[in-house]
Amino acid sequence: MSARDEIFASIRRSLNVGPVDAPRRDAVVARLAQAPVGIIPRRGHGDAAERLATFKAEAERVQATVAEVATAADVPAEIARYLRENNLPATIRFGDDPRLADMPWAETALEVARGPSEGDDLNAVAAAFAGVAETGTLALVSGADNPTTLNFLPDNHFVVLFADDLVADLESVFARLREKYGPGALPRTVNFITGPSRSADIEQTLLLGAHGPRRLHVVVARGLS
Template sequence: MSARDEILANIRRSLGVSGKETIRRQIATERLERAPRGLVPARGQVSGEQRLALFKLQAEAALATVTEVETSADVPQSVAAFLRDHNLPATLRMGRDLRLTAMPWGETSLDISHGPSEGGDLNAVSHAFGGVAETGTLVLVSGSENPSTLNFLPDNHIVVVSAKDIAGDYETVWNKVRFAFGKGGMPRTVNWITGPSRSGDIEQTMLLGAHGPRRLHVVVVKE
């Protein structure tokens, strides 16, 4: 028995149930299927260029930097320019996302490595599942395509997101995640990232990179 099964078994024992009661299962199923829609702020209810402009405004307000490129083929040169402009080494770790690996990285001088980070990488690039305009948030799902370690361990995290995948609000993105993966097939982790890591715990002084990347750079692909 796994630790999870043991915990659930203890809870059922304390409630005096087995977990197989038909009525209890029906009630739980109905509650999940009829869950009320969350409150959706009006701020994100814009479309087209207005939505993209709002995303950029909110992301930059959260101390991220944002660059727009016309096509996915422009991403490698944009990433190389970001690293060069910040005097960072020309190294980059990424997962196995086919959208990233199909880009012409060979046209740059970047040294590309693949797979999860073990903590020694300064720079990483991921491809977001989507974005949320109302808060400038990026949504990344875990897996070998975009390992979650890349979200937290490198000092500089570059995230590519397609403009068409930027929604106005959180509820819309959650619906897209559910539709893409289906019931019982959700990713292990869905990370919602707004700006670089920060903390004001010590003397209420803002410190970047406290629990993750000190820089978050977003490349929006407009095609």
Template sequence: MSATIKDSSTRSQTSRADIFANIRRGLKSDSSDTQRQQTVANRLSAKADNLIPARSQLPPAEQVELFKTMATEAAAELIELESLAEVPQACADWLTQHHVDQLNCASDTELSTLDWQPLDEQQIGRNERVAQVGDIASLTCSFTGIAETGTLMLHSSAQSPTTLNFLPDNHLVVLHRSAIVGCYEEAWKKLRQTFGETLPRTVNMITGPSRSADIEQTLQMGAHGPKTLIILFIKD
């Protein structure tokens, strides 16, 4: 039996080699392999835009409104704030309303330098650490918002580990109005401009809370991540 399996494997490898050889012959041109490889390299390095939907090719103000509409349709909760300084009070109000007494925060300077007295007044604990199983709520900053689909782009860092985005049941995310772009291509361009060729290890695209209808077509929230997504929208 082992000899039969070996013969079958050998024939399969030979057939595969024949197929690839035929493809190479069919693609044969006057250009050398080096030239073709350079053509591919140039195309990749150019990072040209793909086909962009018309709905994302809007003036900035309309992009903001589109983002808000699409995010809300995706079941995200939107809380509009005038400034970043209002974030602690907004968090305290939301957590108190939903009977949550702990908030696990990213340690970004943007967040850690805020006045968190509103949480103390409501006796809500605040931690800055990696998220753990059993955490109820987390707070992070987003890198950008994508109007096309109401999607948040977040990236990992030493100050904001990816676990904060997925383990807690409730995810609160700070998004600045000025960070919104029209389409995915613009979001990736912005990321490359910020980090160059050394991109963050993890980039997450989040559109609304986690959900699934895989089982008997019944919608279940929080299937693979937070049950609730709260966007703290800063109107800067």
């Protein structure tokens, strides 16, 4: 018997069930199809303004910084300001996301590079798939629009979050993912990011920038244009 067959046989022997058992199978099919939501904390809920306030407070609790701008057109200037004020080089890299590509980068002094990171970039920009108010979390999806390497290799990570994409909880992000990619399907990588990289492995001392970005700056754009 193959390892697979033997493991399934062992599970069924222990549970005292046969491979065909309609009520059990129905229960599983139903749960997978319906994906019931359980207990949802109230914290993330409220109207758009309350969600944004919660998102900001929670993200700042975990050492991210959050700036608000009126429209997408204001994003490059905000990123340029952040880099200037933190004495960081005026370079930036992002993927093919049209929401980023269409921003007026030429109006800033930023040097723009495109595509995935090879590991020698200091600063990267990504556009979030969604934000989660409950925990100040960002959801990013892989693909040419926002290459996953940009989320981890650069030192300073800028994430643009459009206010319409700020939802209450993880379950709302999953619902949006099902809507976009189809039921039971996901892109290769979905990154939920809550604050900059950290480690407490040296005597339980909190240090930022363990392997991923040392800084996480979220720019919330209230409108597209």
